Amino acid sequence: MDKLRIGTAGIPDSTKPRSTANAVKRLAELGLRHMEIEFVRGVRMGEDTAREIRALAEKHDISLTVHAPYYVNLNSAEPEKITASMDRIIQAARAGAWAGATSVTFHAAYYHDDDPEVVYGRVKHCMEEMLERLGKEGIAIRLSPETTGGPSQFGTLEELVRLGVDVPGVYPCVDFSHLFARSLGEFNTYEHFSGALGLIRDNLGEQALKEQHIHLSGIEYGPKGEKRHLPLEETELKYGDVLQALVDYEVGGWLTCESPILEEDALILQGLYNELKST
Numbered sequence: 001m002d003k004l005r006i007g008t009a010g011i012p013d014s015t016k017p018r019s020t021a022n023a024v025k026r027l028a029e030l031g032l033r034h035m036e037i038e039f040v041r042g043v044r045m046g047e048d049t050a051r052e053i054r055a056l057a058e059k060h061d062i063s064l065t066v067h068a069p070y071y072v073n074l075n076s077a078e079p080e081k082i083t084a085s086m087d088r089i090i091q092a093a094r095a096g097a098w099a100g101a102t103s104v105t106f107h108a109a110y111y112h113d114d115d116p117e118v119v120y121g122r123v124k125h126c127m128e129e130m131l132e133r134l135g136k137e138g139i140a141i142r143l144s145p146e147t148t149g150g151p152s153q154f155g156t157l158e159e160l161v162r163l164g165v166d167v168p169g170v171y172p173c174v175d176f177s178h179l180f181a182r183s184l185g186e187f188n189t190y191e192h193f194s195g196a197l198g199l200i201r202d203n204l205g206e207q208a209l210k211e212q213h214i215h216l217s218g219i220e221y222g223p224k225g226e227k228r229h230l231p232l233e234e235t236e237l238k239y240g241d242v243l244q245a246l247v248d249y250e251v252g253g254w255l256t257c258e259s260p261i262l263e264e265d266a267l268i269l270q271g272l273y274n275e276l277k278s279t
């Protein structure tokens with residue numbers, strides 16, 4: 001069985017009635033093997049629901065990851081906003097861990113007018129503090145800050161790999177679409193994609209690639225980077241080459257498709273991945 005699991009960002013559109021529990025069953029019916037639970041507008045899942053989802057996900061062999069709320073900025077000028085940001089990530093991590101999720105991703109910070117090196121230090125400090133809190137609570141889940149879609153946001157691949165080296169327990173969530181948008185379309189060749197995987201392997205070890213949190217979907221960019229997600233059919237991103245690099249580097253883990261046509265595109269990625277894998 002392939003070690004890379006592909007699935008949707010949240011509940012597939014064809015899930016009826018719409019609930020996270022039914023989504024797990026629907027994904028299994030569709031032949032997909034992963035779901036990212038979207039807490040992007042807040043964490044409203046209680047322990048009982050999370051544990052029910054965990055049991056269903058185990059039964060149907062669906063892996064889970066979590067996306068923490070969007071309202072996070074670990075480089076806010078207001079200390080109480082940094083505290084609130086860390087609280088939101090911890091809440092998402094806690095609910096995710098109840099549900100058996102392996103990794104929680106989030107957009108860590110904005111640079112504002114600060115030196116990226118200073119921002120790096122602040123984010124690093126927050127990661128250490130959060131890991132300490134998670135440890136004290138006995139919450140076992142990876143903290144996986146995501147490569148971000150615009151140059152105003154902290155989260156280049158290099159910054160996140162460096163965080164992973166400096167703070168064991170932190171792993172980069174590689175959003176290939178964001179890297180493409182952030183570079184204004186330049187990051188779009190097999191060499192770029194395989195180079196990103198090589199950077200992770202060389203700095204964080206082969207094992208990191210075996211348990212890699214990934215986002216992939218179509219995307220449109222403008223002068224400031226990411227504008228919106230697009231169906232695969234409409235994007236310039238060479239997602240087939242991304243999948244080829246994932247196959248060549250024997251990447252395992254969890255690939256979330258954030259397309260506006262969720263399961264349709266996730267199934268296209270799954271089909272293409274299977275083809276590449278068998279050639």
Ligand SMILES: [Zn+2]
Pocket residue numbers: 067106107146
């Ligand atoms: Zn994201």
